[in-house]
Amino acid sequence: MTTGLWQRLHRQRVPLLWWTSRRTYLLFVLRELTSVAVVWFVVYLLLLVRAVGAGPGEYERFLDWSARPWMVAINALALALAVLHTITWFMVTPQAMVLKVRGHRVPGLVLAGALYVAWFAVSAVILLLVLS
Amino acid sequence: MTAPDAASAHDVVIVGGGGAGLRAAIAVAEADPRLSVAVVSKVYPMRSHTVSAEGGAAAAIAAEDSFDEHAYDTVSGGDWLCDQDAVELFVHEARAELLRLEHWGCPWSRTPDGHVAVRAFGGMKKMRTWFAADKTGFHLLHTLFQTSLKYRPVTRYDEWYATRLLVDDGRVCGVVAIELMTGRIETIAAKAVVLATGGGGRVFPFTTNANICTGDGMALAYRAGAPLKDMEFVQYHPTGLPFTGILITEAARAEGGWLLNKDGYRYLQDYDLGTPTPEPVLRSMELGPRDRLSQAFVHEAAKGRTIDTQYGPVVHLDLRHLGAEKIEAKLPMVRELCRDYERIDPVRDLVPVRPVVHYMMGGVHTDVLAAAPLDGLFAAGETACVSINGANRLGSNSLPEILVFGARAGAAAAAYAMEAPPIGAAVTAQAADETRRLERLLASDGSESVAAIRTAMQHTLEGAAGIYRDSDTLAKAVDTLRELQERAAVAGVGDRSRTFNTQLVGALELAAMLDIAESIVHSALRREESRGAHQRTDFPARDDVRFLAHSMAYREADGGCRIEYQPVTVTRWPPGERVYGR
Amino acid sequence: MKEITLRVFRYRPETEAEPTFQEYAVPLRDDWAVLDALNYVKEEIDPTLSYRWSCRMGICGSCGMTVNGDPKLSCGTFLVDHAPGPITVEPLRNFPVIRDLVIEMTDFMQKLGAVQPWIIRDESDDDPHTELLQTPSEMDDYKRYSMCINCMLCYSACPVYGLDSKFIGPAAIALAQRYNLDSRDEGQEERLDVLSDDEGVWGCTFVGECTRACPKGVDPAGAIQRAKLIAANEAVKAFLLPRWVR
Numbered sequence: 015m016t017t018g019l020w021q022r023l024h025r026q027r028v029p030l031l032w033w034t035s036r037r038t039y040l041l042f043v044l045r046e047l048t049s050v051a052v053v054w055f056v057v058y059l060l061l062l063v064r065a066v067g068a069g070p071g072e073y074e075r076f077l078d079w080s081a082r083p084w085m086v087a088i089n090a091l092a093l094a095l096a097v098l099h100t101i102t103w104f105m106v107t108p109q110a111m112v113l114k115v116r117g118h119r120v121p122g123l124v125l126a127g128a129l130y131v132a133w134f135a136v137s138a139v140i141l142l143l144v145l146s
Numbered sequence: 147m148t149a150p151d152a153a154s155a156h157d158v159v160i161v162g163g164g165g166a167g168l169r170a171a172i173a174v175a176e177a178d179p180r181l182s183v184a185v186v187s188k189v190y191p192m193r194s195h196t197v198s199a200e201g202g203a204a205a206a207i208a209a210e211d212s213f214d215e216h217a218y219d220t221v222s223g224g225d226w227l228c229d230q231d232a233v234e235l236f237v238h239e240a241r242a243e244l245l246r247l248e249h250w251g252c253p254w255s256r257t258p259d260g261h262v263a264v265r266a267f268g269g270m271k272k273m274r275t276w277f278a279a280d281k282t283g284f285h286l287l288h289t290l291f292q293t294s295l296k297y298r299p300v301t302r303y304d305e306w307y308a309t310r311l312l313v314d315d316g317r318v319c320g321v322v323a324i325e326l327m328t329g330r331i332e333t334i335a336a337k338a339v340v341l342a343t344g345g346g347g348r349v350f351p352f353t354t355n356a357n358i359c360t361g362d363g364m365a366l367a368y369r370a371g372a373p374l375k376d377m378e379f380v381q382y383h384p385t386g387l388p389f390t391g392i393l394i395t396e397a398a399r400a401e402g403g404w405l406l407n408k409d410g411y412r413y414l415q416d417y418d419l420g421t422p423t424p425e426p427v428l429r430s431m432e433l434g435p436r437d438r439l440s441q442a443f444v445h446e447a448a449k450g451r452t453i454d455t456q457y458g459p460v461v462h463l464d465l466r467h468l469g470a471e472k473i474e475a476k477l478p479m480v481r482e483l484c485r486d487y488e489r490i491d492p493v494r495d496l497v498p499v500r501p502v503v504h505y506m507m508g509g510v511h512t513d514v515l516a517a518a519p520l521d522g523l524f525a526a527g528e529t530a531c532v533s534i535n536g537a538n539r540l541g542s543n544s545l546p547e548i549l550v551f552g553a554r555a556g557a558a559a560a561a562y563a564m565e566a567p568p569i570g571a572a573v574t575a576q577a578a579d580e581t582r583r584l585e586r587l588l589a590s591d592g593s594e595s596v597a598a599i600r601t602a603m604q605h606t607l608e609g610a611a612g613i614y615r616d617s618d619t620l621a622k623a624v625d626t627l628r629e630l631q632e633r634a635a636v637a638g639v640g641d642r643s644r645t646f647n648t649q650l651v652g653a654l655e656l657a658a659m660l661d662i663a664e665s666i667v668h669s670a671l672r673r674e675e676s677r678g679a680h681q682r683t684d685f686p687a688r689d690d691v692r693f694l695a696h697s698m699a700y701r702e703a704d705g706g707c708r709i710e711y712q713p714v715t716v717t718r719w720p721p722g723e724r725v726y727g728r
Numbered sequence: 729m730k731e732i733t734l735r736v737f738r739y740r741p742e743t744e745a746e747p748t749f750q751e752y753a754v755p756l757r758d759d760w761a762v763l764d765a766l767n768y769v770k771e772e773i774d775p776t777l778s779y780r781w782s783c784r785m786g787i788c789g790s791c792g793m794t795v796n797g798d799p800k801l802s803c804g805t806f807l808v809d810h811a812p813g814p815i816t817v818e819p820l821r822n823f824p825v826i827r828d829l830v831i832e833m834t835d836f837m838q839k840l841g842a843v844q845p846w847i848i849r850d851e852s853d854d855d856p857h858t859e860l861l862q863t864p865s866e867m868d869d870y871k872r873y874s875m876c877i878n879c880m881l882c883y884s885a886c887p888v889y890g891l892d893s894k895f896i897g898p899a900a901i902a903l904a905q906r907y908n909l910d911s912r913d914e915g916q917e918e919r920l921d922v923l924s925d926d927e928g929v930w931g932c933t934f935v936g937e938c939t940r941a942c943p944k945g946v947d948p949a950g951a952i953q954r955a956k957l958i959a960a961n962e963a964v965k966a967f968l969l970p971r972w973v974r
């Protein structure tokens with residue numbers, strides 16, 4: 015290869031805001047960013063466990079803290095983000111997972127449907143536990 | 147692996163990275179891993195035109211089939227112009243080659259129990275066409291290319307355009323080539339050269355052939371003094387899509403498709419091709435040979451029974467009765483092509499088709515070892531003429547041919563290179579000469595445009611060397627092509643850049659096409675008979691007394707074309723009548 | 729006849745430091761693809777325009793370009809679908825440009841070789857006179873991934889490759905999977921070295937755009953995720969199990 019030519023190749027640069035150029039890129043970046051919400055729920059759960067462990071007083075204080083408007087707002091937002099995160103992952107799962115039943119590939123819609131069913135079932139159980 | 151240093155030298159240089167070229171390269175590497183082998187290709191090998199072959203590759207494998215039957219179908223399909231010794235070894239080795247490709251990973255379509263499946267094809271009395279759905283050439287080429295990557299001795303020159311064979315005292319010892327990316331002109335010396343440059347359908351305006359099918363290798367050999375054999379035999383495929391010329395594979399008819407005229411009538415029954423039945427019958431009706439089907443179309447058009455469109459007359463290919471499931475399973479590419487390029491769905495719609503230039507039976511003359519009559523020169527694939535295709539190739543014989551004779555060319559070139567003495571110094575002067583010619587071409591300020599001359603040539607050929615020919619138009623075409631040669635000599639490239647200059651390539655390809663166009667027209671003019679794909683209205687009968695012989699076109703020093711004849715080898719099947727459908 | 733404007737990316741390295749756009753008016757015909765329009769420009773207006781093309785039937789993979797922002801095969805992208813225009817035609821993104829619409833792709837060619845895209849198996853017991861059996865269902869396992877025409881649209885669509893060209897990329901991984909999943913192949917372990925590298929499957933963040941861009945329905949994104957599963961499985965096994973049980 016002639017060295018001169020390598021220098022003359024035009025290198026296309028990826029623009030800084032590349033992820034805004036396309037809906038799918040944006041969705042992807044959202045999917046990645048919304049994982050922050052999942053992290054938040056883990057932290058929140060740890061805080062809860064610590065509060066329970068530290069006795070009733072601490073637990074009361076934790077509940078008060080959680081009931082503050084800005085905390086409710088944060089959690090509501092985090093829930094929305096986590097739901098988005100879950101849905102975007104469920105959307106791509108059939109692509110990554112190939113299930114075969116009697117030699118035939120299970121269609122993607124069925125697979126995604128099964129995930130949603132499982133998700134709602136687990137949510138329903140938790141809801142029952144909380145309400146009872 | 148790719149870019150070699152200036153003035154490289156190899157044991158074997160293969161020009162062409164299609165099926166024939168890659169098979170040859172592997173054969174050289176397997177003959178002796180110490181041999182260095184180069185593959186020079188004007189496009190990345192997996193872009194070669196083998197990629198577009200659709201229908202399949204023939205080889206007797208079914209229990210009820212035999213080598214002899216495959217040979218007989220080939221010889222009668224070729225109207226007895228095939229060399230029967232070549233055909234006999236071809237049918238044997240075809241099976242071994244297709245099996246080898248299976249072991250290399252080619253995804254041949256299978257029967258439920260896991261064996262290779264076969265389908266019917268035009269002019270074949272038995273089901274013997276192996277297929278990978280209807281993307282056979284694509285899978286075959288990618289399998290070969292990917293397999294070739296494991297052979298270390300293979301050096302690739304991707305996107306290098308070969309412009310000349312170097313010949314020293316009757317011995318071929320390399321090529322001159324341009325690296326397209328940089329415009330660098332380079333000598334690639336070699337003890338043996340294999341030409342595997344494919345066909346030249348682009349000589350005609352309406353063809354299934356890709357843009358790169360410009361007959362370069364034939365022209366290289368012709369200019370170096372090797373004869374071109376049987377160039378007048380140009381195959382029209384009966385079913386091309388109008389405007390684009392995209393092929394609708396014969397497999398569509400093998401799976402049960404019908405050809406209908408404007409009244410919805412299966413018109414082939416009027417042309418001695420059998421009686422229509424709902425299910426396809428081998429060697430009958432829609433499964434007759436391509437030459438006869440294309441000729442029937444011309445007669446049907448003359449009777450006013452075809453359908454007029456802005457791209458000329460068409461007939462209809464009817465696949466609707468096959469149903470969506472069969473079409474999806476066996477002909478997915480046909481459906482894809484119709485949908486993407488014609489915006490119709492063969493499951494519901496009739497497909498408009500017309501005959502289209504498809505394949506060149508002729509090419510560089512070689513013997514059964516793939517050796518051309520110049521020391522150190524070998525040729526294989528569509529660019530060569532052994533001849534197993536005679537006056538009309540049977541569909542699905544070409545893919546096995548590129549494998550069988552690609553392998554033979556590689557083996558023979560390797561053997562030759564091992565024995566051959568070193569290359570003399572005379573090539574340096576020749577290479578310098580060629581470099582000067584190319585530099586001059588690049589700098590030329592011609593008034594004529596390459597595109598205009600190309601279009602004129604294509605229409606001349608279509609008018610004179612189409613499905614039916616006669617002496618007047620052929621004689622006129624000879625004169626027209628001479629004029630076009632003169633105009634081309636002063637045409638300008640119109641682009642002086644050295645970087646990826648596609649205009650320069652276009653000018654070189656035009657020069658190659660003009661040379662082979664001349665050989666086609668001269669050969670056609672001299673053959674005063676009708677045989678296979680060569681139909682003369684002024685000589686409508688086959689004439690075995692005068693013309694059971696191969697035409698050999700030699701280039702004269704003044705650029706003219708001289709035709710000689712060489713007898714056909716007949717071993718077991720004396721010339722007889724071609725019978726289809728009865 | 730109606731016309732449509734093509735806005736074509738031009739880059740002539742010998743005379744220009746930076747690319748420019750040039751506009752051409754071409755006939756707007758029902759059956760013309762972008763490629764037909766480019767050929768019209770080259771034959772009738774400007775012979776210096778450079779681009780690759782060959783089969784014009786969507787199988788050779790030469791004519792990939794960015795058409796109105798999307799990676800497309802220009803032979804299969806029709807003018808009428810972009811009327812009234814203008815239609816912007818650029819080279820495929822994420823690759824260096826040699827000239828005009830011609831990109832440099834030796835990087836892919838090297839990566840393709842690196843994943844060993846050929847059948848790896850112990851052939852000592854194979855009979856060359858018969859085929860290796862493979863049922864249609866076994867073929868289905870890999871068939872989809874064997875459809876890759878190497879057109880580079882997926883690399884052009886992949887933001888990971890755009891940001892870091894060391895990423896081995898969608899088509900090469902899909903082809904590795906094509907062989908891994910072939911019942912005749914025994915080379916999965918050998919290919920794992922390259923695939924399980926940082927620049928291998930783990931480089932992929934599953935944007936999924938490669939699959940959307942693919943004109944042949946190959947689904948490289950799916951192939952990569954499946955390769956990740958294999959790679960993870962093997963890593964866990966290698967960590968937990970002694971060699972003889974693996």
Ligand SMILES: Cc1cc2nc3c(=O)[nH]c(=O)nc-3n(C[C@H](O)[C@H](O)[C@H](O)COP(=O)(O)OP(=O)(O)OC[C@H]3O[C@@H](n4cnc5c(N)ncnc54)[C@H](O)[C@@H]3O)c2cc1C
Nearest residue numbers: 162163164165166188196201202308344527528542544545
């Ligand atoms: C649409 C279509 C469908 C077909 N279907 C079938 C089928 O179903 N069954 C069948 O048996 N046959 C079929 N054929 C015929 C068959 O595909 C071809 O005859 C065969 O593939 C030719 O292979 P090849 O290796 O000789 O040449 P190609 O594959 O055309 O390769 C030619 C090579 O030469 C290189 N080259 C050319 N000129 C130069 C130069 N000057 N410098 C450097 N390199 C050069 C090119 O880059 C390329 O790599 C079909 C043909 C077409 C057009």
